Each structure stands twice: as C-alpha cells, then as structure tokens.
Amino acid sequence: GTMVAVGDVRLDNRAELMSLLRTSLEPGASDIEVVLAVIDDQGESAIARIVGDYAFVVWDPRAQKVLAVRDAFGVKPLFVREASDVVLFSSAVAPLQSSERLDAEFVADFLVGAHGQTERTLWSDVRAVPAAHYARQQGTVRSLRRHWDPAQIQPAALSDAEAVEQFRSLFEEAVASRIEPGVTWAQLSGGVDSSSVVVTAASQGPGTLAGTLTIVDSMGDGDERRYSDAVVARWGLRNEQLSDFWPWQYDGSEAPLTDQPSPLYPFYARDRRVHQLVRNEGARVVLSGFGADHYLAPTLDYITDLAAKGKAATAVRELTEWSVTLRQSFWALSRRQLVEPFLPARMRSGTALFDVPAWVKPSFAERYRMKQRAQYNDGYLGRPGQRVRTQTLANLNALQGWFERWPWGEDVEMRYPFLHRPLVEAVLAMPVSARIKPGLQKWVLRAAVGDRLPDVVRTRRTKGGIDGRILWALEHERTCIDGLLRDSALEAIDAVDVDALRADVDSARRGHTRNNVYLMSALALETWMSVRAGRPLAARRAAQSAA
Template sequence: MCGVAGWVDFERDLTVRQDVLTAMTATMACRGPDSEGHWAGRHALLGHRRLAVIDLATGQQPMHGPAGAPRHAPQAVITFSGEIYNYRELRAELAGRGHRFRTGSDTEVVLTAYLEWGEDFTERLNGMFGFALWDTRSERLLLVRDRLGVKPLYYLPLPGGLLFGSEPKAIWAHPGAAPVVDLDGLRELFALAKTPGHAVYRGMYEVRPGHLLRLTRSGLRDRAYWTLPTAEHTDTPADTVGTVRELLDDTVRRQLVADVPRCTLLSGGLDSSAITALAARHLAAEDSGPLASFAVDFTEGPAAAPRATGPAPGEPAPAQDAPGHPPAYSPDRPYAHAVAAHTGTAHTDIVLPVADLADPLYRTAALTARDLPVGRGERDTSLYLLFKAVRRHSTVALSGESADELFGGYGWFHDRRALGWGTFPWIDEHGPGFARALDRLLAPDLRERLDLAGYRRRRYHEALAEVEHLPGIDSPRERRMREVGHLALTRFLPRLLERKDRMSMATGLEARVPFCDHRLVGYVHNVPWALKTHDGREKSLLRAAVRDLLPAAVTDRPKSPYPSTPHRSYTRAVGEQFARLAADRDQPVHALLAPDWLTEAAARATAPAADALDDYLARYGMETALLLNDWLRRVPVRLEL
C-alpha cells in the first residue's frame, strides 16, 4: 500500500532541496507507518512511506534497479503504492529472461518489468497501484495509476517539472504549492459525480484511472493504457455464470497474498458475503486457520469494545431504496452472523457509540484524511472508526466495493424514470434529493454563478461520449444500460474508492477490492443487461454465481447500503453543533450559505421533522455546512470566486 511523493525539475539541482521532499513525505506517515525512504537525483526527488505487507524484511523503497546496480547510478528508481496480484507469475517470467532479484517484493517486479518491456509493462500488471518511476538514463518520469483508480495519484505541473503525491497534502508541503479553489473547483465539489482527472484544487490533477503520464524535458504527455472494453458477449447463460465464479474465485485467491494478518469486511450483504465465503475456503485449503471477519454496528450507550459473536437468525430485509430517498436502516448483524457461522470465520462486531460518530474530533480526522469536504454524514466517520478498530487485528482487509456498479445493484439501475433524467441517474435535481439540498444551502449569487445543473449536464454528456457501442447488436435498452454501467464505473464508483482508500490508509489498513479486478470488470461490463437481471432482481448474475456458497437468507437479501445510524441522538448532536455554527457569523462558511436557508435550518436544528426524508435531508444540509466550515478553517483553503 503506502504513500508516494516527489518533485521533478529539469531547471535546478534538487539534491540541495531534500528538506522539501522530507516535508512532503512526512505528511503521509499514516499511509506508511512502518518506514520512510528518500532517493535524490540531480533533477528528481522520490519519497516513500511504507506499510509493510509483502516482503517485510527487504521491501524498502524507493527502490532502484536493476539488481546489482549501485544506488548512486541506477537505471531506474521507483516509489510504489499498492499491490500487484500477479507478481509471482511476472517474477518467474522475468527470471526466465535472465533478470536477477535481490528482494521478494512486488515492487521490484514492477521495476524490472519496466526495464524489460518499457512502457508497455503496464498492460501486464494486475493490481491496484499509483506509482512514480524515474528513468535516470532518459531523464523521464512515469506516473501510473491502476485501471479502476483504486489507488490515488495526484500531480501539480510547475515551470520546469511537476510535483506528485498520493494525497494533495503531500503536494501542499512544497513551498510553491497552495490549496486554491475557484468556481470550477466548487462545481466539481458539489457535482455528486466524479470527473476523471479533476482534483478540485486549481492547477492540481489526478492521474486518470488506467492512464500513464510521461514527463520529459519536452513536456507532459498522457495516454490511456486501458479503457472499459466493448465486445459482443457470446457465452451461454450457464457459461457466463461459470466464468464470473471462476474469475471472482481467482481474484480473491490472488488478493489474499500477504505476509501480514488478513480479514474481510463483512456486512452480510451479497457482495461482502461472497468475498468472505471464497476467502474462507482458500485459507482453509492453505490450512492457515480461520478467516477473521468484521462488521459494524452502532449503540447509543457508552463506548463499547469489539465483541466476538456467534450465529444469529436472519431478519426480513427492507425494500430497495428509491433514488433521492434516505437509506432504510437494515441491521447487518443477523446476516453477518449467519455468514460467519456458515463459512466458519472468526467474526467480530465493531460496535461504535453514536457519540463518537457526532464527535467533531473524528469528523475532522476523516476530513483531514480526504483533504476535501466530500463526506456524507456520519459515514466517513464510522468508516474511519471501523477501520481503526479493525487495524488492531489485521493489516489487510478484503471489501465488496464495485459489485453494485458492476452487476447493477443500485435502485437507479432499475428505475426508468431515473434513467431518463438526462443527467447522471443517481442525481434527481428536481425531487427531494441530495442535489436539491445542496442547491438550497448555497448563497443565491453563488448558486447562480455555479450553475450546478448545467455543469452536471456538460459532464454527463462528456461521459456519454466515451461509451463505445455495438451497432446492430445492442438493442435500444441494452445500449442505454451499457451507458449506465459505464457511468457507474467511471463517475460513481471513484467517489467510493476514494473514501475507502482515505479512511483505510488514515488508520494504516490496506483495503483490497476484488470486484475491481480488471478481468472481471471487462467481462461483466459486456454481459447483456437482460442476463445480468435474468430473474428480475438486482445483481441476478452475481447471485447465481455464488448461491451455493451462502445461506439462502443472504443470497435473497435485497441491496442494503452501507449502514447509517438510526439513532436520533446523532441527529440531535449534529443539530446542536449546527445551531452554534449558525449563531457565529465569524465562521468562514457563512460566505457560502444562503441566509434564508441558514435561518430555516437553525430554527429546526434541534427539532427533527416528522417526515423521514425531510429529516434526513435537513441533517445532510447541516452536516455539509459543518464539514465545509471545518475545511475552510483547517486546510486552510483559499477561495477565489
């Protein structure tokens, strides 16, 4: 996993500015609590913070190569974050080509692959990664990001070169960088859909998923080495189910490779349960002892220690959420316990006190991890606290992200009204949803200048233009669902992956996402919608592929979102904090807020509405204001509007 940072400048001698690299690297100590490393060349500085997962003894970075080359005169140097799941096969192939290795790490395999195959080496990598590679022979920097964008990588062009880092805060540690946000940055912040490459902060960018960025003295060039493939699906239904199972099983097996304790995040939903069942089987076959699994729940009582639990019967599941409506609370515990008993995991419930979810200290910790006020309510905070508790037991956790985007799990996939909105189908700009709530809280003049609806439409049509179709093969319905699947994977999923990366790495936990394996994604993306929903339900294809692994109550459970606390005490605590914020006109967020909304929200801050949706959206608005204010005070960002 880890964190990377660096500076390239072709116009100055950087060996005398290693103090800057030290400052940049230090900002990511939480991403790499095990060690820190630096490499300095005349025009390039590379830094690294390490979370040791594979080859604990000799995997320190930055790493230079080839093996046997002196540190002061290598052919190439790499600072790497992530994991390569096929590194053993690549290592064997490279050894057969005459390469020697001095470590057992996947990082050295990546470096050696570049020395053997050049820039085409990216196509051979199966994994999650964001890394920088400096070729000392050609004075060329490569910034490379995995295909789905599981791992982050930011950069800021400067005269003569650029800065890069796993997180924006690493770049800000450079004296020539500062966090500035203009109107376009605010538009992206409030868009509720991720624009690939957009980093919100002016002048800063993200390396796009599946892209390689090359910096030389001639300038900066960006190219895609992978995009979502488009191909006719010719497999039979039975073969399709079998292929999905085979790919998922192989992916889980690969992602269990580690030299540290592993676990799964088990909600009792179809996605995490399938990962848990397959992982438990592989560990049992290795005779590695029972798999550890963890679930989250909430209590209004005092802080509770993690509780190991046994099986419990299933409970009726709630109806599927409709677009723009609050998530129905569905207790995960009975389902998680049923899966744990069925698969033989050593299961632990992480019970979070509601008081901690509302604690400004933890909200700030989550904000600091993300560098942006993009969290939704208590979900970032609860995820941060969950990961913090899990990290006491394990270093690597497998999670179920991407299954909903890949197999069609969300309600808006199945809502013809949402599919015809003319914008991203998860955004209802006219009904009582998050988009409307955001528009209402912004000051009228700012709202008019931002024109969020127009911005979303432009970004939506840009996204549609990327979609490849199969003329003469796709029906109008299949054509539309191919578009929606593409939108889900490229504009919706990245926000969830960003949250998972930041919250996990803030606690030194490596979160792996098997459903983001590019082979599985490429295959399922081309499966016709009619086959993905062959039994008339969401995620029919995945359910068919793993039904034999799980209790019927779990495979038949409708989609349930990441849990949101049902306790009123959380809403009351948020209301009290917001009331204090509303009364203090010196707080910076007041410059962004609509006075009429502020007055209305302050009046109802401690009096929740009777209507559940109205109550939920009011709370969301208050949480957003609190988060924005914390962001403006603590980053500190400069707004140029």
C-alpha cells in the same frame, strides 16, 4: 543511466509480467521491482499489461522522461502539482499543496456527490492522476494518457451457465490473490457483496480469515445482523461487531484532519474505532465488498434499452415482474422506462430529487453548471439502447472518488476483490441479462456464489441504510452542527446560502428531506474545512454549552 521507481504496488499478474522479461529477476523481487523491470525491458507500452492496485512514478534518465501511473480503478492515490519548471508527485494532497485557493469546480462537484468524476481536488494547484491513466513528462512536454479503457471491451455471446462458471473462477481468483493468511480480516455487512467475499475467502480453508467486522446500526433498516449472523454461523467465523456510531460523535478525541474531505467524513469516531480494533488484532489486510454496485447492478434502464432494440414484448413482460417485486405501479414504471426516454427533452418531466439544492446560491450554481453535474452524477445519461453501458462506464469512472482512505493509514491495507480487473472485464463483456433478471439484481454473482451463501442472504433483495441514523444525528448533534453553520466556510466562498442550508437541516430533523446525499455532502465539507481551519468541534460544543 539506471531507471528508478517509487510507489505502492500490489500485483495480480506478477508471473505473467515476469514471463515478459528477457532477463531474470531474483525470486524475492518486490512487485515494484517487477514493474520497473518490465517497463525498462518492454517500454511504456507494457503499462497496459500491469494488473493490480498501484500508484508509482518511474524516472528514465536515458530518455529524460517521467511516468506517473495509477491503476485501473484508482484504488491507490496519486497526485500531481505542476509549476513552470518542476512537476511534483505524491500519494497525498497535503505535501503538494502550496496555495490556499480552493477549486470551486471541486466544491460544485462535491455538493452533488460527483467529486470522483474528475481529477480535481479541493485545492486549485493539485490534481489527481486519473484512474487508468499515466502522466508523462519528457522535457517540457506534458501529456496524460489512458492505459486501460473499459469502453473498448467487446460483448461476448455467453449462455447463463458459461457466464456463471466464468464469474465463479475469476471471483475466486480475485479473493485468493488479495488474502495474506493469518492477517486478513473482512468487512461483513450482511449484504450480498460483502457476504460473497467472506464466504469465498472462508471456503479456501480454516484460518484463511482471521476475523470479520460488522458495523451495526440498530436504527431503522440499518440493522443487518440477521444476515451477517447467518454467514458467521454457517462458516464458524470470528465476528466483531461495533454498534450504533453516528456522525459528529465525540469519542474523547478531536476530529482528525484527513488528507481530503469525503461525504462520510463526520463518521470519524466510528472509523477511528474500526481502525483501532483491526490494528490491535494484528490485521494487515481488510477485504471489502465495495465496487460491485458500480458494474454488477444495472438500473431499470436496461428495460428502456430492450425497447429501443425492438424487444418491446420482453421489455413489457420484465417491467411487469419488476412492478410486482418493487410494489410500484406498472403504469408509473412504464412512463419512466418506456415513454419518457423516447420523448424530446423538453417534454420529459424529470425529477425534483436531483435538482440543485435550494441552499446553493443561484450565481454559484449557474457559474459552475451544477444542474448538469447533478444529472450526470445520478445517471441521467445515455441514449435509449445504450443506457446501461453508458451508465456503467460512468459509474466505474466515479469509483476513484469514493474510497475511504482514512482510517486505514499505512499499517492496514484495504483490498477490493470486486475490482479485480479481469473480473470487471469479464462482466462488462457478458450480456446484461447475466447481471439483472426480473426481480433480481446481481444475478450472476448470486448464481456463482449461491451454494456458499445462506439462503436468507442469497435471496435478499433489499439493502440496509444509515439514513435514519444520519437524520437522528442532525438533532442529537444540534449544538455541533449549528456551530458549524454559524461560521460557514461554504458561505464564505459564496457557494451556499447558509440560512437556506440551516432551514434544510431543520426540515431534515423533522423527517422531511429531499436528498440526504446532498445535505450530508455539504455538512461533511463544512466539517472538514472547519477542522482544517483550526476550529475544533469539541471547542464548539463546550462554548455552546457554556452559553
């Protein structure tokens, strides 16, 4: 009658959980043993109190019950396949897949960058256990239950000073709890997010970080060395730089078959080199600044919310400051933030940027409601007065689809200080004005960490990008990409018009593209499906060269 558990668990509140136990555990008990003991002692209601990164399955023979639990943000993967008389769980899709039937709903989501918002996978018979949920099976009764809900977090009345102090304390806790001295590296792009993680880790003492890693792209606005070099110089850190990788790059090895497709899959050569570097240096943990954009950077819809709450003068004043910062017309911003949101839907002009791509077949787009999927993904949701809140909750839900699980594998673990649950809960309770002020996003982060950041980083208002490199690669890797489109997997399932997709690629090669995310998503999915079908990209290159 003993309960058993299997999974991948890293706890942030180990001491708190152990204090709940009526019987003591050995001091050296693993985190999954702590989780199992707490659930055995307190029942499944204790799941809500588990804080950390985890995916685990518990079998209770006494109650004949299975619980499959995934952490609040989906940092750890967990998948399920159900059959008439059995339910199977895995941390990967491949061991569960039993059918070659694609899930067209997943494809529709993927093509408009919305693939993280549901539990679907590319295969119709495999589902993800959603983040912040647990699957429960007892006998023949199956259910899916939420164990953490950010929508339930209530606002707190905090001054700016109180918000800064609270953020600083929790962020330091978030970084410290994810460090293993001597074997921890950190990504350092030069942006405010990754730089804040690095300087907070470095402030905990010499040798806390074994090194930092910067991906450099010298094309366009992708070169952020001015900022990353400033952080390295100020803190005396080791910094390894990898420069000018591009999608579909041939590095002497074939593209790897990952467990699932991702929009950045064609950067496999870069990812392989990153993994090789940190693994050879003995790294076991890599810290990332990923996650901050999903809840710390509200859009200008906060101005719409101000107007809806009767604060029109404040809305106009702040919009004026933003128009100066962004160098955009005040009247154009006013129409977008203060007029159109309050018009009937039929009178809103909308935007062509998030239309369904012309290369998606109309029948596929209509059948799978792709117009609604595109709008949902790009934040056109929430009534005035609630827009920031609604969009932030949607962003947090979408996180689970954007973790780059390869190339890290099992020997190097990615950890995300910005996804420390107490930190996220605290920020969601703060006034929106702590997150964004006229001309400056992520205000509370900059104020909390600012004395540790070089001024050039702390006051930075721009972000680097790789759009230029992607457009360059479309021409540089013409042979590979044209080969993909001659044997299009997406056309084979009647999802895209390959001639229209090819025309969009050619247009992008000339510098004219409406939405790089959509185009890259389609080509990434074509690439992954080609590799899985056993059509190596290197062989395509060789065949084309010979022709």
